[in-house]
Amino acid sequence: MAVPERTVLPEHREALAAGLSGRVLELGAGTGAMFPYYDERVELHAVEPDPHMRVRASERAADLDLAVELVDADAESLPYDDGSVDAVVASLVFCTIPDHEAALDEVARVLRPGGEFRFLEHVRGDGAVGRAHDLLAPAWHTVAGGCHLNRDTGELFRRDDRFELLEYETITDGAVPMIRGRMRRLDERGRLRRALDGLPGL
Numbered sequence: 001m002a003v004p005e006r007t008v009l010p011e012h013r014e015a016l017a018a019g020l021s022g023r024v025l026e027l028g029a030g031t032g033a034m035f036p037y038y039d040e041r042v043e044l045h046a047v048e049p050d051p052h053m054r055v056r057a058s059e060r061a062a063d064l065d066l067a068v069e070l071v072d073a074d075a076e077s078l079p080y081d082d083g084s085v086d087a088v089v090a091s092l093v094f095c096t097i098p099d100h101e102a103a104l105d106e107v108a109r110v111l112r113p114g115g116e117f118r119f120l121e122h123v124r125g126d127g128a129v130g131r132a133h134d135l136l137a138p139a140w141h142t143v144a145g146g147c148h149l150n151r152d153t154g155e156l157f158r159r160d161d162r163f164e165l166l167e168y169e170t171i172t173d174g175a176v177p178m179i180r181g182r183m184r185r186l187d188e189r190g191r192l193r194r195a196l197d198g199l200p201g202l
Helices: 002-007 009-017 051-064 100-110 127-143 153-158 188-197
Strands: 022-027 042-047 068-071 085-091 111-122 163-171 178-185
Touching: 009 085, 009 111, 009 178, 022 100, 051 068, 085 100, 100 111, 100 153, 111 153, 153 163, 153 178
Parallel strands: 022 042, 022 085, 042 068, 085 111
Antiparallel strands: 111 178, 163 178
């Protein structure tokens, strides 16, 4: 990831962190690649289940003099109360989460109504590229730390009625397409209004 981190990813990471404030939770912090992009308005929390990654993330935070609560936890079982987080950030992590649907349930649970879920994820390609991803996926999963090369994470996000989609971009300038976007957590009234708006004749 060294080359993409220097060339392709910085602008997307900047967009993920832009304007964030309050209590922010990062899923799968890895080595802390997102840490340089948060500013002082953020009360940063991060979960990372891999102990070696956590050590590297902790070292990066120390180098940046960044205060972060780094927690040993899985995205499918977040140790945070309902509605206790202002924003959740996921950066190239949903591809490796074993139960990505359960992880999205947890994002919806911990976000306060009106809070944002921001994501940057790689997804299955279309056409011949997608078929190649399907063919390579089993071997890729083995050698790439459990990454699902052909997961359609974008469809999972877009169809979830607990969120309002604010921004969604597909990036196709590489071998593996990526999506970047923002979604707002709806309260019960917002979910009802969205459901009614989708009914014919209303």
